[in-house]
Amino acid sequence: MKRKRWVGFAVLFGLILLVMLTYKPMLNGLAHYLVHPDEKAPSDFIILLGGETDGQRTRKAVELYRAGLAPKIIVSSGARISWRTTESKEMVALLKQLGVPDKDIVLEQKSRSTYENAFYTRKVLEKETLQHKRITLVTDNWHTRRAMFIFHRVFEGTGIEIGSVGSHSLEKIRLDDWWRDHESMQTILSEWSRLIVYVIKY
Numbered sequence: 001m002k003r004k005r006w007v008g009f010a011v012l013f014g015l016i017l018l019v020m021l022t023y024k025p026m027l028n029g030l031a032h033y034l035v036h037p038d039e040k041a042p043s044d045f046i047i048l049l050g051g052e053t054d055g056q057r058t059r060k061a062v063e064l065y066r067a068g069l070a071p072k073i074i075v076s077s078g079a080r081i082s083w084r085t086t087e088s089k090e091m092v093a094l095l096k097q098l099g100v101p102d103k104d105i106v107l108e109q110k111s112r113s114t115y116e117n118a119f120y121t122r123k124v125l126e127k128e129t130l131q132h133k134r135i136t137l138v139t140d141n142w143h144t145r146r147a148m149f150i151f152h153r154v155f156e157g158t159g160i161e162i163g164s165v166g167s168h169s170l171e172k173i174r175l176d177d178w179w180r181d182h183e184s185m186q187t188i189l190s191e192w193s194r195l196i197v198y199v200i201k202y
Helices: 002-033 056-066 087-097 114-127 141-154 182-201
Strands: 045-049 072-076 105-108 134-139 161-166
Touching: 002 182, 045 056, 045 114, 045 141, 056 072, 056 087, 056 134, 056 161, 072 087, 072 114, 087 105, 105 114, 114 141, 114 182, 134 141, 141 161, 141 182
Parallel strands: 045 072, 045 134, 072 105, 134 161
Antiparallel strands: none
16 A cells, blocks of 8 residues: 555656646747748738737838838738727838838728738739739737638638748747746737637638
């Protein structure tokens, strides 16, 4: 009986030790999985997704535009910031402030979710006369995995290649030790819940 008890204690101690040694890499891995690797390849359009709070998505889109990654930027957002203005208007204002001319900006102002970003962006592209071969999504780095997933689903059968580039928000959402920071924990857990819902739903 004592031998079995000691074996039980040894197994329990081993499991506790294993969890202590692996929980941190596993939790960090959950956060890093949300980030799709950057793919900077020549594209027909940069798709600037709404949902930013600090202008970094817009600034990243301009950085890529200036580097010649794509000749046009589609601003995809139908969200209202207040009764006076919309997110897309603010994003366009910043694009212009940073030197992007009107002729290179295309507006999509119906979307209110990542799925709708993809759905209405496809509608916009269907109206264009050009033969589109590739688009590049610009959004926060922790949002790129879900954005890529749903854009691939919505654009299935179009032949359009899709890449993404993370903007790295000034809010500094931590991917390492994210559970120690309230904002980071809220963002990572929320994004995982949304990703799971998207995988189930779409």
